[in-house]
Amino acid sequence: MKITFPYWGNYTVAFELLAKKLGFEVIPPQKTTSKTIEKGAKIAPEMYCFPLKVNLGNFLEAIENGADTILMPTALSGSCRLRYYAFVQDKVLKENEKNVNFIVFNQSLDIFSKLKKISGASFLKMVEATIFTLKALDVVEKLERKAWCLRPREVEKGDTDRVLNSAFKRMREVKGFFELLKFEKEILKELNQIRTEKKKVPKVGIVGEIYTVSDHTINFEIEKKLGNLGVEVYREMSLLYHLKKKIFFKDFFIQMKIKPYLRSTVGGHGRDAIYEMLKYVKEGFDGVIQLLPAMCVPPETGITVANYLQKPIKDIKIGEKVLTHKGRFKRVTQKFCRDYRGPLVKIDCGGKLLTLSVTPEHPLLMVKTFIKNQKKEIEKFDFFPAAEAKKGDFLAIPIPLDSRMKNFNSIDYSMMKIASNLSTRQKEINRFIFNADLLRLLGYYLAEGTIFWRRKRNKKIRPCGVGFCFNISEKDYIYDVIQIISTNFNLNPKIKTNFSPNSGVVTVYNTNFAEFIKHLCGFMADKKKLNIELLNLEPNLQKELLKGFFRGGGCFRDEYGKTTYRGVTTSWSLANQLFWLLIRNRIKPSLLEQNIENRKISYVLKIANAGGIKKLNDEKIKVSERKNNVRFKELNNYFLVPIRKIEIEYYEGKVYNLTVEDDHSYVANFLAIKNCMPETTVRPILEKIHQETGIPFLSLSLDEQAGEAGIDTRIEAFVDVVKNYFKRRQHS
Numbered sequence: 001m002k003i004t005f006p007y008w009g010n011y012t013v014a015f016e017l018l019a020k021k022l023g024f025e026v027i028p029p030q031k032t033t034s035k036t037i038e039k040g041a042k043i044a045p046e047m048y049c050f051p052l053k054v055n056l057g058n059f060l061e062a063i064e065n066g067a068d069t070i071l072m073p074t075a076l077s078g079s080c081r082l083r084y085y086a087f088v089q090d091k092v093l094k095e096n097e098k099n100v101n102f103i104v105f106n107q108s109l110d111i112f113s114k115l116k117k118i119s120g121a122s123f124l125k126m127v128e129a130t131i132f133t134l135k136a137l138d139v140v141e142k143l144e145r146k147a148w149c150l151r152p153r154e155v156e157k158g159d160t161d162r163v164l165n166s167a168f169k170r171m172r173e174v175k176g177f178f179e180l181l182k183f184e185k186e187i188l189k190e191l192n193q194i195r196t197e198k199k200k201v202p203k204v205g206i207v208g209e210i211y212t213v214s215d216h217t218i219n220f221e222i223e224k225k226l227g228n229l230g231v232e233v234y235r236e237m238s239l240l241y242h243l244k245k246k247i248f249f250k251d252f253f254i255q256m257k258i259k260p261y262l263r264s265t266v267g268g269h270g271r272d273a274i275y276e277m278l279k280y281v282k283e284g285f286d287g288v289i290q291l292l293p294a295m296c297v298p299p300e301t302g303i304t305v306a307n308y309l310q311k312p313i314k315d316i317k318i319g320e321k322v323l324t325h326k327g328r329f330k331r332v333t334q335k336f337c338r339d340y341r342g343p344l345v346k347i348d349c350g351g352k353l354l355t356l357s358v359t360p361e362h363p364l365l366m367v368k369t370f371i372k373n374q375k376k377e378i379e380k381f382d383f384f385p386a387a388e389a390k391k392g393d394f395l396a397i398p399i400p401l402d403s404r405m406k407n408f409n410s411i412d413y414s415m416m417k418i419a420s421n422l423s424t425r426q427k428e429i430n431r432f433i434f435n436a437d438l439l440r441l442l443g444y445y446l447a448e449g450t451i452f453w454r455r456k457r458n459k460k461i462r463p464c465g466v467g468f469c470f471n472i473s474e475k476d477y478i479y480d481v482i483q484i485i486s487t488n489f490n491l492n493p494k495i496k497t498n499f500s501p502n503s504g505v506v507t508v509y510n511t512n513f514a515e516f517i518k519h520l521c522g523f524m525a526d527k528k529k530l531n532i533e534l535l536n537l538e539p540n541l542q543k544e545l546l547k548g549f550f551r552g553g554g555c556f557r558d559e560y561g562k563t564t565y566r567g568v569t570t571s572w573s574l575a576n577q578l579f580w581l582l583i584r585n586r587i588k589p590s591l592l593e594q595n596i597e598n599r600k601i602s603y604v605l606k607i608a609n610a611g612g613i614k615k616l617n618d619e620k621i622k623v624s625e626r627k628n629n630v631r632f633k634e635l636n637n638y639f640l641v642p643i644r645k646i647e648i649e650y651y652e653g654k655v656y657n658l659t660v661e662d663d664h665s666y667v668a669n670f671l672a673i674k675n676c677m678p679e680t681t682v683r684p685i686l687e688k689i690h691q692e693t694g695i696p697f698l699s700l701s702l703d704e705q706a707g708e709a710g711i712d713t714r715i716e717a718f719v720d721v722v723k724n725y726f727k728r729r730q731h732s
Contacts (some may be wrong), residue, residue, distance in 0.1 A: 001025065001118075003103075004062035005071045006055040007032050009215035010144065011239055013171050014136035019071075021129040022119040027067040029058040032217035036061060043096050049361070050702055051211045052085050054218055056092060059100070063093075069101045073111070088361065088387055132177050134240075139184045141238050143167060144223075146191050148234060151227025153196040161224060163190050202719075202726035205280035206235045207273040207686070208291035212702060213237055219291055220708050222700075222715065229719045234285070236276045237269060261685045263662060270682035277689050277697075286729070287696040287722040290686055297358050297668055298344070299654050304667040305329075307535055308400075308580040309573055313656040313668070324663035325365050325672035327398040327637060332666075333684050334659035341652045345386040348645040349395050349671065353591045353603075356395075356669045359655065360387035365665070365672035367394035367633075367640050378633075383665075383674045394633060394640035396672045400584050409434050411533055413512060416519045429489055429512035432520070434537055436544045437484045442521055442534070443548020444468050444481055446574060447567065451514055451523040452507070463514035463523075468506040470552070472497065476620060477551050481506045489513060522571075526600055529573035535581075542581045547618050549578060556613075558624055565607045565621065568594070575603035579670070587612045588632050588639045591670070641671075659684070696721045 005015055007029035019026040030036070032054055040057030059070055072086040086104040093100060103118060105111045116126045143164060150160040167187045174180050204226060206213050213235055216223065223233045245251060251271070258274040277288050299314035304323040314337075316322070321329040344357045347364075358364070363383035369376040369392065376392070389395075410433040432438065445468060452465035468481050478495065485493045485508055493508040522528040534545065550556075554567040569575050575591060582589045582605070589612070592604040607613050611628040613621060633640040657675065660666050664675045683699050690697035698718040700711060 001069050001101075002027050002067050003069045003071055004029055004059065004067035007036075007058045007215070007217065008211065009217065010140045010168055011137065011214070013168050014133055014140055016172060017136050017174065018129060018133040021132055022115060022121050022125075024119065027062045027065050030061050030065075032058065032215070037218070043092055050218070051209070052088065052361075054215075055085065056089055059089065059093065060098070063098055063100060067100065069103060071103050071105075073105060088385075091387070128177075132180065135177060135180055136171075136174075137240055139171070139180065139187075140168075141240055142184070143187060143191070146188065148223060148227065148232060150191060150194055150196060151224065152201040152230045152232050153199060155195040155197060157228060159194045160191065160227070163187070163194065200730070201230055201232050202286040202722045203232045203234060203284075204287040204289060204722060205276060205285050206233060206289050206291065207237065207276045207280075209269050210237050210239070210242055212291045214239070219700075219702060220711050222289070222291070222711075225712065225715055226719065229716065231287075231719055231722060234280075236279070237272055261688070262682070273682050274685055274689070277686055277695075281689065281693045281695050284729075285695065286726045287698070287718065288686070288690070289718070290683065290697070290699040292683070292699065292701055297356075297362065297656060297673075298651065299656060301357070301656075301668050302670075303658070304576070304580070304670070307530075307532060308577045309529070310576045313658070314654070316656075316658060322658070322660060323398065323400065323667040324660055325396065325398050325665040325667070325674070326663050327401045328663070330661050330663050332658050333661050336657045336659075337654055339653070340655040342650070343648050344651045345389065346647040346649050347386065347389055347395065347643055348647075349641040349643055350590055351592050353593055354641065354670055356671050356673070357649070357651075358386045358668075358673065361385040363674040364389065365396040365638075365674070367396070369393065389643055389646060391643050391646060393643050395643060396638040396640055397583060397588075397670055398667065398672050399586065399637050399639065400580055411516070411520070413516070416515060426510055426512070427489070427491065429510065429516065432516045433488070434533075434541060435488075436541065438488055439534075439537075439541050439544040440548035440551075441481060441484045442517070443545040443550075444477070444552040445517055445548075446521055446528055446530075446545070446569070446578075447549045447552025447554070449517070449521075449552075450525075451518055452509070462511065463518050464511050465507060465509035466514050466517050468552070470504050470506070472502050472504045474504075474551075478504055478506055485513075522574075526570040527573075528569070528571045530577045535577065539581075539584045543585050543616060546578065546581055546585070546587075547616050550616065551618070551620065556621055558622070560624075560626060563608070563610050563613065563623065563626070565613045565616075567605045568602050569605075570600045570602045572603060575605060578605055582607070583639065585615060586634065587615045588630075588634070588641075638672075694725075696725050 002025050003019060004027045008015070012029060016026055016028045036057035037054055038057070039060045040053040040055065044053045044056050072089070086102050090102045103114060105114045112126060112130065116123070121129065147160050147164055154160055171183060174183050206222070212219055214237065223235070226233050254271050254275045257278065258271055261274050262271060273290060280288055297313055299312060301313045302310035303313050303316055305311045305316070306321045306329055316332055316335060318332055318335055320332050322332055324330050340359070343360060345360050346355060346357045348355045356364070362385065364386055366382070366384045366389060367378050368380040368384070369378060410431050413430045445466065448469040450467045450469070451463050452467060453460040454462045454464045470478050482493050482495075485491050489510070491508050491510055491513065493506050496505045496507055497503070520531045520534060534542070550565055550567045553569065554565055557564045567578070569578070579589055579591050587607060590606040590608060592606060594602045594604050596602070609628055609630045610623045610626055611630070613623050631642050658666055659675055665672055686697060686699065696718065698714065700714065
């Protein structure tokens with residue numbers, strides 16, 4: 001067995017020492033270069049994050065040198081994408097005919113036990129190797145910290161790096177713990193002998209994802225560059241610091257400190273970045289640099305926005321509110337777009353409209369299941385990458401929170417801002433009350449209602465009446481409409497049967513009444529949609545509207561295994577809104593697209609279970625008592641829908657992603673998904689701290705396309721700002 005592992009800056013030396021200590025035959029990863037990154041990026045789908053591509057390049061080079069086994073760490077928990085790397089990398093390498101073994105371990109005692117098993121080392125040998133490795137990591141970090149202080153003050157530029165480069169080469173030959181202590185003492189002595197100037201220099205803190213900030217080969221040696229420009233660097237995020245955080249549960253303390261800025265969990269060490277920047281401000285630093293690896297969904301993916309409408313992601317604007325996985329509407333703070341060429345994971349959860357295509361690592365709110373007593377039980381409920389989804393898992397539809405307005409039970413005619421030019425012969429209607437009967441009436445209108453217009457030279461001038469169309473056999477519904485209108489408005493509706501065969505149309509001519517209906521529900525069959533007043537009502541009242549809609553345009557079928565209640569509309573906006581009103585009332589519908597020749601596309605809302613139909617509380621619909629066999633699951637805040645089919649499709653074109661305040665998620669094609677890049681989620685928060693405190697701030701995105709010359713230019717410009725800030729503080 002010839003093992004290798006990812007290259008990780010100067011830590012690579014410590015990992016190599018550990019492998020040799022346990023008796024492995026090691027193929028150490030070569031130092032990451034532009035060619036390494038190019039190799040990894042070539043076989044990785046474009047939208048995978050940068051560190052994963054770098055690792056793939058490391059592995060390809062090690063495989064060329066004879067490695068057959070890869071040791072790969074994974075995250076223990078949380079939102080970091082590291083926990084998916086091994087799965088994705090193994091798949092990508094096999095697709096490129098690189099058949100190697102992956103040994104994966106998480107950041108816990110799992111490392112100890114797995115290394116013990118594959119090396120055959122005794123328990124005491126493992127303890128000795130662990131202590132030795134931890135000390136080696138400590139030496140690496142001590143030498144790096146010493147270099148941060150020396151570089152901006154050294155008299156002969158380059159002295160510090162000459163000592164450091166030589167030290168890490170010599171460190172590879174160290175074999176025992178006491179030899180390591182002696183080595184540490186010698187190198188620190190050499191560093192202390194470097195001639196330096198005693199002077200104050202600007203101090204800049206570096207924050208960001210641990211791999212990106214600590215591997216000098218992928219961040220263009222930013223610590224060295226800043227030091228040579230006369231700036232002292234400090235970086236809190238290191239491997240030992242990260243391990244100590246896990247051991248002493250420091251994440252809880254960090255979350256409390258940053259609560260005014262961020263309440264939720266994000267990956268990419270986003271919380272740490274906020275905490276560290278606040279700390280650097282408090283300690284009087286002169287600047288902060290964020291390093292983040294750069295990385296989504298196709299442009300026509302439908303995002304649920306305010307008023308429960310659906311809008312293509314390409315048309316979403318910053319500041320617009322979108323529905324999140326927590327069932328509430330939050331503002332979009334950033335929008336990203338880039339070209340993509342590679343695979344998309346296409347996940348079907350119930351037909352065309354409930355199918356989602358995403359890049360393989362985009363996190364979806366997903367339930368992993370296991371079988372217990374021949375039933376699927378929930379094992380894990382979290383955000384998982386699309387690449388991990390399999391048939392039989394569940395994706396989540398959030399149940400929207402109750403957002404109704406208090407004391408909002410009617411609308412006045414004056415609120416509609418329509419000039420009153422009524423004929424004196426017409427009865428005035430000044431208020432439309434939101435009671436159960438009138439909401440049911442609106443439902444009838446949404447299904448088969450129409451607005452009658454006053455016309456002048458064949459142009460529509462003003463609504464003058466409303467018609468409600470039924471099959472002539474639906475006498476109960478016809479008389480329900482007549483009774484509601486006559487009781488609530490003291491109008492005298494008529495039944496006309498000369499519009500079409502077997503139909504009866506309830507007509508009422510009153511301009512005020514028609515304008516209320518038009519304002520609340522729109523007009524024209526394919527343009528109807530609910531106004532905000534109706535969307536903010538409590539669910540029980542909305543249920544009456546749904547009841548009227550299904551009565552007016554629905555088809556009920558009560559057969560064993562085929563119990564369904566279907567409602568149809570040609571309005572895509574209305575179909576979306578009614579879908580979410582059903583979800584708010586804890587009724588799980590299906591939404592299907594229906595294409596009939598020579599007709600407009602229509603949308604079918606289907607309740608396909610007796611339990612859901614009963615929740616409408618419609619006394620006119622009698623459902624037989626049967627066992628309620630359903631495929632979906634209902635939780636307190638979600639409906640879980642099963643994945644029916646997964647396909648991989650090739651895509652070339654633009655892809656998009658959003659950053660959403662607080663919840664860092666949005667609903668795409670009715671399914672909850674997370675922001676792709678947690679680091680970009682944090683950037684606006686760091687910019688806010690910069691604006692509040694005045695401390696200079698620079699955010700650098702690193703990927704395979706980033707050029708060193710461009711990075712150098714931005715760093716040099718930033719250093720000028722830092723030095724001016726430093727001088728002003730010194731003189732104040």
